[in-house]
Amino acid sequence: MPKIxxxxxxxxxxxxxxxxxxxxVYKDRRxxxxxxxxxxxxxxxxxxxxxxxxxxxxxxxxxx
Numbered sequence: 001m002p003k004i005x006x007x008x009x010x011x012x013x014x015x016x017x018x019x020x021x022x023x024x025v026y027k028d029r030r031x032x033x034x035x036x037x038x039x040x041x042x043x044x045x046x047x048x049x050x051x052x053x054x055x056x057x058x059x060x061x062x063x064x
Contacts, residue, residue, distance in 0.1 A: 006054045006057070008027055008028075009025050009027050009050075010026045011024070020037070021037045021038050022034055022036050022037055022043055025045075032046070032048075037055075
């Protein structure tokens with residue numbers, strides 16, 4: 001999957017990456033959070049309200 005930019009964040013997933021299904025979220029080239037899409041929880045980092053809103057929107061659009 002290509003990188004998706006929303007606001008000041010870049011959302012990245014890889015086809016065939018290890019489970020659970022997750023997204024890496026970067027801000028200013030640094031990992032902000034690694035979010036577990038299957039369980040809706042943080043794997044690494046810190047999820048802000050704005051990041052969670054973007055993730056929800058991307059899932060609704062079928063991009064994640």
